[in-house]
Amino acid sequence: MRLDVSELPGFSAFASTLQRRLLDVWGRDSFDHLVNNAGHGEFTPFAETTKAQFDGLFDVHVKGVYFLTQALLPYIANGGRIVNFSSGLTRLSAEGFSAYAAAKGTIEVLTRYLAKEFGPRGIAVNTVAPGAIETDFGGGIVRDNAEVNALYAGMTALGRVGVPDDIGPMVASLLSGDNRWVTGQRIEVSGGQAI
Numbered sequence: 001m002r003l004d005v006s007e008l009p010g011f012s013a014f015a016s017t018l019q020r021r022l023l024d025v026w027g028r029d030s031f032d033h034l035v036n037n038a039g040h041g042e043f044t045p046f047a048e049t050t051k052a053q054f055d056g057l058f059d060v061h062v063k064g065v066y067f068l069t070q071a072l073l074p075y076i077a078n079g080g081r082i083v084n085f086s087s088g089l090t091r092l093s094a095e096g097f098s099a100y101a102a103a104k105g106t107i108e109v110l111t112r113y114l115a116k117e118f119g120p121r122g123i124a125v126n127t128v129a130p131g132a133i134e135t136d137f138g139g140g141i142v143r144d145n146a147e148v149n150a151l152y153a154g155m156t157a158l159g160r161v162g163v164p165d166d167i168g169p170m171v172a173s174l175l176s177g178d179n180r181w182v183t184g185q186r187i188e189v190s191g192g193q194a195i
Helices: 009-024 053-077 098-121 137-144 148-155 165-174
Strands: 031-035 076-083 124-130 186-189
Touching: 009 053, 031 053, 031 165, 053 076, 053 098, 076 098, 076 165, 098 124, 124 165, 137 148, 165 186
Parallel strands: 031 076, 076 124, 124 186
Antiparallel strands: none
């Protein structure tokens, strides 16, 4: 099922379609895991950040997470899990990332509030905050620019930047039924970046 998380008016129809699919395909009325991982970057110095860039970041990274989770909450099973994504840039500062980091910082606060509100239903809510990862995010700059890659590798305790397979196991762990006593946490997965 496709969804543009920047298009909030589509969330209600998406939730209705999901409800039908849950019944038709899996014979159930709920699902167990929601991973809010949609995102994009705008890397512009503070003084040059436009309202459109700022709004685009907050539409996807904040409003999208907030209102999609709200629309899907009736279908999340008691005892389920929600994983939101933040960034290592909420812990350290780098020029050009102020709007992006502000949006991600908002998600970290939201995660704690959701953990508290959803706790009575046994729903655990946590945030994963990756460090520099070799993906196409930001135009692939960490993956494709050797100088940027070396810069971040040099500030990481494990001596390299991350790859997507470094993040997946943490998400899987948080979704596991065995990991039932962790909620409201920000878990950085960065190989020890800037410690």
